[in-house]
Each structure stands twice: as structure tokens, then as C-alpha cells.
Amino acid sequence: SQKIEQNSEALNIQEGKTATLTCNYTNYSPAYLQWYRQDPGRGPVFLLLIRENEKEKRKERLKVTFDTTLKQSLFHITASQPADSATYLCALDTGFQKLVFGTGTRLLVSP
Amino acid sequence: EPEVTQTPSHQVTQMGQEVILRCVPISNHLYFYWYRQILGQKVEFLVSFYNNEISEKSEIFDDQFSVERPDGSNFTLKIRSTKLEDSAMYFCASVTGGYTGELFFGEGSRLTVL
Numbered sequence: 001s002q003k004i005e006q007n008s009e010a011l012n013i014q015e016g017k018t019a020t021l022t023c024n025y026t027n028y029s030p031a032y033l034q035w036y037r038q039d040p041g042r043g044p045v046f047l048l049l050i051r052e053n054e055k056e057k058r059k060e061r062l063k064v065t066f067d068t069t070l071k072q073s074l075f076h077i078t079a080s081q082p083a084d085s086a087t088y089l090c091a092l093d094t095g096f097q098k099l100v101f102g103t104g105t106r107l108l109v110s111p
Numbered sequence: 112e113p114e115v116t117q118t119p120s121h122q123v124t125q126m127g128q129e130v131i132l133r134c135v136p137i138s139n140h141l142y143f144y145w146y147r148q149i150l151g152q153k154v155e156f157l158v159s160f161y162n163n164e165i166s167e168k169s170e171i172f173d174d175q176f177s178v179e180r181p182d183g184s185n186f187t188l189k190i191r192s193t194k195l196e197d198s199a200m201y202f203c204a205s206v207t208g209g210y211t212g213e214l215f216f217g218e219g220s221r222l223t224v225l
Contacts, residue, residue: 046215096166097206098159
């Protein structure tokens with residue numbers, strides 16, 4: 001079955017630094033990979049989608065890379081702010097938004 | 112901004128009771144989903160629904176679960192006889208149609224089975 005691994009430990013960084021989150025997957029070759037943000041007790045919120053033929057995608061302070069050879073996606077938040085503190089979920093799209101999620105990485109941005 | 116709404120936000124029930132969770136997807140969306148998240152665990156796919164029928168379902172979605180779109184606006188998830196392990200946050204989601212990528216999730220219904 002598909003396995004998706006994200007850093008299980010929380011990532012603590014200082015405001016203004018770049019946060020880099022990792023998503024590794026096995027046993028699957030997704031056409032799409034998505035990143036979501038989840039705040040405690042709330043639903044996931046879509047951030048970015050990257051296709052298998054795209055190496056990099058950007059949206060404001062966010063950047064996602066996708067290496068289908070390494071089976072890895074990196075998610076970067078530049079100039080991080082305390083408001084960026086949340087859990088970030090990686091998800092593989094197995095077809096028509098049937099998403100397989102990772103466990104998420106909790107990001108804590110300190111002022 | 113349009114949003115997916117879910118009710119109730121929290122439901123407590125006794126084991127063996129039937130529960131119905133309700134969702135109002137975004138009005139022009141055509142594909143609907145239920146996902147669940149057990150506390151501290153991953154978000155898991157349960158079922159997808161299109162054109163008034165189930166498109167796909169996971170192993171979790173057994174005979175105790177059913178979905179319905181009774182009136183063109185609501186989308187419901189029914190659990191016939193709840194078990195302790197059904198305690199979780201249930202998220203409804205929708206997408207416009209075809210492949211657009213962005214799933215719009217509701218805020219969830221927390222189900223606690225005692």
C-alpha cells in the first residue's frame with residue numbers, strides 16, 4: 001500500500017527564517033501531490049498542488065518541489081511568521097481527489 | 112467566499128446508536144467526499160460521491176456506513192450502529208468537477224461514541 005512519511009517531530013523555527021518540510025512516499029507514482037494546512041480542531045485548507053511533470057510551484061511565500069525519482073516533495077515557507085504555525089499535510093492524489101494523507105508535520109514559528 | 116458547512120459540530124452518542132452527519136457542499140460543486148480523522152492520526156478517505164452515486168469507497172466504509180444526497184443541497188453520512196472506534200472527526204469536502212485539484216473541506220463534525 002502507499003506509504004507517506006512526513007517529519008513526525010515538530011519543526012521549531014524563528015520568525016523570518018525559511019521552514020522546509022519533507023514528504024516522502026513509496027509504492028506509488030502519483031500524478032499530483034498536494035499540500036494542506038490544518039489548524040487544531042479544524043478542517044484541512046488547500047495550499048498548493050504540483051503535477052508530476054512540474055519540478056517546482058510557487059504561491060506567495062510558499063514553494064513546493066516534486067522529485068518523482070526520489071519520490072519526495074519539499075514544502076518551503078519563506079519569511080515565516082508566527083501565524084504560519086500549524087500542521088502541514090502532504091497528500092497524494094490517487095485519482096479524482098481520493099487523497100492519501102501523511103500524518104503531517106507541526107510547524108511552530110517563534111517571534 | 113463560499114464554504115462547505117457541516118452540522119453538528121460535535122455529537123456524543125451511545126454505542127449502537129445511529130448517527131447522521133450533515134454537510135452542505137459548495138453550490139456549484141459536483142464531487143463530494145467524506146474523510147475522517149481519528150484523534151492524533153491521519154486524515155483518511157472514506158467515500159466519494161458523484162452524480163448521485165458512490166464513485167469509490169475505502170475499506171473503512173463498510174455496510175454500517177451510507178451516504179445520501181437527499182435534496183440537491185445536503186450531503187449526509189449515516190453510521191447505522193456506532194462503535195467506539197467510530198469516534199473521530201468527520202470532514203466533508205467538495206470540488207467543482209473533473210480535475211481541479213483543490214478540495215474544499217468543511218470544519219468537521221466531531222463524533223464521540225461512548
